[in-house]
Amino acid sequence: MGAAYFYHLTRRSLDVALTELLEAARKRNMVVAVRGTDLARLSWLDEKLWLGADDGFLPHGLAGGPHDADQPILLTIGEAANGPACVMSVDGAAVSAEEVAALERVCILFDGNDEAQLNTARGQWKALKDAGASAQYWSEESGRWEKKAET
Numbered sequence: 589m590g591a592a593y594f595y596h597l598t599r600r601s602l603d604v605a606l607t608e609l610l611e612a613a614r615k616r617n618m619v620v621a622v623r624g625t626d627l628a629r630l631s632w633l634d635e636k637l638w639l640g641a642d643d644g645f646l647p648h649g650l651a652g653g654p655h656d657a658d659q660p661i662l663l664t665i666g667e668a669a670n671g672p673a674c675v676m677s678v679d680g681a682a683v684s685a686e687e688v689a690a691l692e693r694v695c696i697l698f699d700g701n702d703e704a705q706l707n708t709a710r711g712q713w714k715a716l717k718d719a720g721a722s723a724q725y726w727s728e729e730s731g732r733w734e735k736k737a738e739t
Contacts, residue, residue, distance in 0.1 A: 589688075589689050589722065590688050590689060590690070590691045590692050590693050590694060590722070591688065591693060591694070591721070591722040591723060591724060592683065592688045592693075592694045592695075592696060592712075592716050592721055592722065592723040592724070593693065593694070593695045593696070593723075593724050593726060594696045594698070594709060594712075594713060594723065594724065594725045594726060595609070595695060595696065595697045595698070595726050595728075595733070596698060596700045596709070596725065596726065596727045596728065596729075597697060597698065597699050597700055597728065598700040598701065598727070598728055598729055599728050599729075599731065600728060602633070602678060602679075602697060602699065603632075603633060603636040603637075605697055605728075606622065606633065606676065606678065606697060607636070607637065607646065609676060609695055609697070610622075610637075610646050610648075610661055610676070611646065613674050613676075613693075614646060614660065614661070618672075618673045618674045618692065618693070619660055619661075619670055619671060619672045619673050619674070620660070620661045620662070620672050620673070620674045620675070620676060621661075621662050621663075621664055621668030621670060621672040621674070621675045621676070622648075622661065622662070622663045622664070622675075622676045622678060623664055623665065623666075623668070623675055623676065623677050623678070623681040623682075623683075624663065624664075624665055624677075624678050624679050624681050625665060625679045625680055625681050626665070626679065627665055629678075629679055630650060630651075630663045630664070630665065631650060633663060633678070634648070634649075634650045634663055637661075646661055647659070647660050647661065648660065648661035648662065648663065649661070649662055649663070650662075650663045650664075651663060651664035651665070651666070651668070651669065656669040656670060657669045657670055657671070658670070665681070672691065673691060673692040673693070674691060674692055674693040674694070674695065675687060675691060675693075675694050675695070676694075676695040676696075676697065677694065677695065677696045677697065678697050679705065680698070680704070680705055680708035680709075683696060683712065683716075685715070685716055685719030685720070685721040688716060688721040688722070688723075689721065696709060696712060713725065716739075717739045721739070722738075722739060723738070723739045724737070724738045724739075725737040725738070
């Protein structure tokens with residue numbers, strides 16, 4: 589049974605925090621799906637990942653290509669064709685308690701300066717908690733990630 593990890597972004601931008609989490613997941617050899625809600629936004633993230641540090645290359649692809657099932661990191665707005673062990677939800681993309689239970693990990697990244705994303709994350713936390721899913725809330729308010737709550 590997996591767990592949901594909520595990452596409340598207040599200091600890092602989404603692309604920086606996502607890159608850090610993806611690097612950590614890849615060090616564990618996890619296959620990851622980054623689930624968003626908008627193709628243009630995922631295209632922007634795709635570009636940011638390609639322009640990362642030379643020594644930190646993250647092999648990935650944007651869903652819709654011929655090799656989606658082979659991608660170690662797949663950016664998608666729907667179900668992931670790469671059989672992920674981890675789903676990273678950005679921009680309020682939906683996750684379910686069933687996914688949390690079935691996957692090794694679900695990460696929910698949300699911008700604490702965006703009221704809509706904050707409210708969506710609160711709703712997701714409540715829904716997952718009410719469904720009995722394991723969840724952790726992480727804040728970077730102090731300048732480093734600190735666990736603030738756990739169900």
